[in-house]
Amino acid sequence: MDLTDCGLMEPGHIACAGCGAALAMKMVSRVIPEETRVVVPAGCWSIIMGRHPDLCVRVPNVHTPFALACGFATGMRAALRRKNGDSPVLVWAGDGATYDIGFGALSAAAERNEDIIYVCYDNEAYMNTGAQRSSSTPYGAWTTTTPDLKREDKKDVVFILAEHGIPYIATASVSHPDDLMKKVKKALRKSGFRFILLFTPCPTGWMMEESQTVNAARLAVEAGVFPLLEVENGVFRVTYEPSWIPVERYFELQGRFKDLDEKGVSSFKERLERRWRRIRERVKDAHL
Amino acid sequence: MYNEAMERRILTGAEAVACAVELVKPEVIPVYPITPQTHIIEKLAGCVASGRLSAEFIRVESEMTAIGAVAGALVEGIRAFTATASQGLLFMHEVLHWIAGGRLPAVVAVCTRGVGAPWTLWCDMQDVLSQRDTGWMQVFASSAQEALDFLILAYKVAERCSIPAMVALDGFLISHTAEPLEVVDDEVVSQFLPPFEFELALKGEDPFTLWPIPGAEKYYRIRKELFEDHRKALDVWMEEFDRWYSLTGRRYSPVEAVLPENAKEAFVCVGALSGTVSHMMKNALLDEGVGLIDIKLFRPFPEELLRNAASSLDTVYVIDKAVSYGRSGILGEEVEAALRDVCRVKNMVGSLGGLDLGPERIVELYRRARDSREKVIWI
Structure with missing residues (x-):
């Protein structure tokens, strides 16, 4: 990947240093057409996109309230149909907007099979407000509202959306830019509701060196913590087989797992195995 | 001259609103049902299904998405409509502020109803008057005829002023009561309400952003403009009431x-x-x-x-x-x-x-x- 190619992204965004979500937009903006409508609900990108009147990605962009991304996108798509406009409508939402407050609207837009690409930049907590727990926060992670560590699993949004039978779901990581861009391109070629989950580490919220964003993302993939998948019309495919490094190597980089004791770590591993068994079952079903 | 262009019919307030919507021809209609608004959206569902009205009719999962989709359509420069009541209007509340601050000329019909708790289905004005401070214009119909006329007028004034407008009609008392009224001719409405052109509509070329965070001074100025434009909108209502009188013979005043x-x-x-x-x-x-x-x-x-x-x-x-x-x-x-x-x-x-x-x-x-x-x- 040519690191100097910033696509439609301008220099001078105002994300934290090392922001995985900013890096993800740089990659996505290399493959989306410039007339793509980008809908940004409340989240880190409400800020990163730029202060008035700045815009750090050269696309028509609208900021919306938290739970409103799918509502706006639905109306925009319908209006574009009236104008015979075929510009993609792309929601660019964080995990708070996706897994939590906008989840009902997301499920509904998927059920209606709205012709929208929904991209979630997942940094596993409410990072814009200073690292509070979301339902995307993984088991065992510290956040400011889980000072005694999160006890529940990360919500499996991919499985839930897969049950909606939408045309395309993919997960991608900023550590694998070619794979990420390839999946966005593939989504652009399809129509109907498309969902892409991007793994975008947050050095600020994960209490991690700013230089370790890509490294953390890579270790998450290699440890199987963030599986790289595609689901087309309900059919699962693992697009990258992890090398199964110990999760501890991924944990070590970050402050948010430092209080997780041995028992916690083995519980995390059990949960991980369980999740992968479910993925393998779905992959196997696909071959029947 | 106007009498010839007028058709006399017996309609409920809800039907009158649907009839006005058919004349205004919004192209995006996201809907979510709530008593006593349902007759409006059912009627419109029929209009769209039969081809009498050419529009995207979207059955969404909540009032929040309904009003969000109205805003989304307007952002693309396409006229939209939805209707609600009571809890539904309260559920839209956050977006009502957003739309007014964003200067989108949305129009919503509200069949007014009390709010919980405890549950009530029946009419009062708590829902609509609780939205007083959202920055929307609010007009109250006291008959089905006025519901029809005010809905058309609301589009005109909203689009001229870039301020959203809510048309309130008493739930059941007006929405479900049939009365004789005059339906204006399609041509009268086309003459009265020009095609919608929205300055802030997103475009593929020269992209810009809507509503990023401004500095406090800019924010203050934007909100001050909304306040001042509301005052000016009063004159616009009076002008349009006059214009409506000359076209229909029905005279209104604020x-x-x-x-x-x-x-x-x-x-x-x-x-x-x-x-x-x-x-x-x-x-x-x-x-x-x-x-x-x-x-x-x-x-x-x-x-x-x-x-x-x-x-x-x-x-x-x-x-x-x-x-x-x-x-x-x-x-x-x-x-x-x-x-x-x-x-x-x-x-x-x-x-x-x-x-x-x-x-x-x-x-x-x-x-x-x-x-x-x-x-x-x-x-």
Whole structure:
């Protein structure tokens, strides 16, 4: 990947240093057409996109309230149909907007099979407000509202959306830019509701060196913590087989797992195995 | 000339709204059902299914998405419509502020209904008057005819001023009551309402961003402009009421006063209630010298017009169907602020949650208020 190619992204965004979500937009903006409508609900990108009147990605962009991304996108798509406009409508939402407050609207837009690409930049907590727990926060992670560590699993949004039978779901990581861009391109070629989950580490919220964003993302993939998948019309495919490094190597980089004791770590591993068994079952079903 | 262009029909308020929507021809109609608004969206579903109205009809999962999709369509420069009531309007509340601040000329019909808890399905004005401070214009219909006319007018004024507008019609009392009315001709509406062109519509070329975070000074200026433009919108309403009169023969005003000669007192109300009071006046069910001031436009508030209407009165009796708890009736509070140095203002909470507010009760409220020193009268 040519690191100097910033696509439609301008220099001078105002994300934290090392922001995985900013890096993800740089990659996505290399493959989306410039007339793509980008809908940004409340989240880190409400800020990163730029202060008035700045815009750090050269696309028509609208900021919306938290739970409103799918509502706006639905109306925009319908209006574009009236104008015979075929510009993609792309929601660019964080995990708070996706897994939590906008989840009902997301499920509904998927059920209606709205012709929208929904991209979630997942940094596993409410990072814009200073690292509070979301339902995307993984088991065992510290956040400011889980000072005694999160006890529940990360919500499996991919499985839930897969049950909606939408045309395309993919997960991608900023550590694998070619794979990420390839999946966005593939989504652009399809129509109907498309969902892409991007793994975008947050050095600020994960209490991690700013230089370790890509490294953390890579270790998450290699440890199987963030599986790289595609689901087309309900059919699962693992697009990258992890090398199964110990999760501890991924944990070590970050402050948010430092209080997780041995028992916690083995519980995390059990949960991980369980999740992968479910993925393998779905992959196997696909071959029947 | 206008009589020839008019078709006389018997329609409920809900049907009248649907009929107006058909004439306005919004191209995106996201809907979510709630009593007593359902007849509007069912009627429109039929219009779209039969091809009479060419629009994207989207059955969404909540009022929040419905109003979001209205905003989304407007952002693309396409006219949209939705209708709601009660809890549904409350659920939209956050987006109502957003749309007004964003200067999107949305139009929403509200079949007014009380709010929970406890549950009520019936009419009052708590839902719509609770949205007073969202930056939307609010116009109150007191008949199915007005519901039809005001909906078309609301689009015109909203689009001219880039301020969203809410058309309120009493749930059931107007929405479900059939009455004879005149439906304007398609051509009249096309003449009255030009095709929608929206300056802020997103475009593929020269991309820009809508509503990123400004500095506090800029934010203050944006909100100040909305405030000032609301004031200017009052004149726009009056211009368009005049224009509507010349096209249809139906004359409206932001404040409509019916005062007998030498009137010293008047009821002040919004919506269907003015029909009841006016019936009482015609049938001598009120004391002589008691008149009616019907406020059609609540936001922007026609303060000068109201002061002029009340200038010769000693006392006005405001009948409220919505309350600001810890203060007074919402309409009462507004009227008192406007008429403080003009006349005495008595405030009565006439009905909530559909409590029947017929002539007898109105007379009782009036007697109580007249003889009482209480600031706010409840029975």
